[in-house]
Amino acid sequence: MERYLVENCSPTLASLKTGNLFSYKYDSLEEVEFYVEFWNQCMAEKGVSVCILKIRKQTALIYVFRKNFLERDMKRPGVTKLLKKMGYESSDADYALRHLRGRLENNEDFPHEIGLFLGYPLGDVIGFVENEGRNSLCCGCWKVYCNECEALQTFRKFKKCTEVYTHLWNQGKSVLQLTVAA
Numbered sequence: 366m367e368r369y370l371v372e373n374c375s376p377t378l379a380s381l382k383t384g385n386l387f388s389y390k391y392d393s394l395e396e397v398e399f400y401v402e403f404w405n406q407c408m409a410e411k412g413v414s415v416c417i418l419k420i421r422k423q424t425a426l427i428y429v430f431r432k433n434f435l436e437r438d439m440k441r442p443g444v445t446k447l448l449k450k451m452g453y454e455s456s457d458a459d460y461a462l463r464h465l466r467g468r469l470e471n472n473e474d475f476p477h478e479i480g481l482f483l484g485y486p487l488g489d490v491i492g493f494v495e496n497e498g499r500n501s502l503c504c505g506c507w508k509v510y511c512n513e514c515e516a517l518q519t520f521r522k523f524k525k526c527t528e529v530y531t532h533l534w535n536q537g538k539s540v541l542q543l544t545v546a547a
Contacts, residue, residue: 375530380545383484384430412547
């Protein structure tokens with residue numbers, strides 16, 4: 366799983382982003398639960414959490430995030446209003462994460478508000494919902510509906526971070542060594 370963390374979560378590990386998602390193919394549910402518990406224990410002191418958002422046959426959707434960033438993001442102006450429209454009763458980070466997990470388990474569709482859990486700009490999440498994923502200004506880590514120049518800079522920063530982390534990991538640095546403390 367360490368390779369997955371480096372390739373998919375470097376911006377979160379580097380404290381540049383609230384969270385990242387990846388699909389992890391596993392042989393047994395016990396295996397994925399072991400790795401999630403292991404990485405939570407290893408990275409807790411650095412402020413990084415790992416959780417399973419959804420289990421499918423042989424695949425788990427893994428969410429790696431910085432809880433303090435998520436708490437900050439949930440308090441941004443306009444977030445509570447959007448979450449209420451999506452059926453959330455609160456923007457408390459723990460509640461919102463449990464509710465998101467429930468929405469993922471009970472729906473085949475991917476909940477559009479998941480961008481809020483990944484640190485995407487609120488305007489882009491709203492733009493995606495209102496436009497049903499069409500008419501974006503550009504697309505990178507997410508579909509952009511506002512502040513295209515800023516988003517493109519952010520995409521470049523995330524890409525560079527992932528390249529550097531992958532290079533360092535290939536040279537023998539561990540995920541724990543690469544993870545920035547909170």
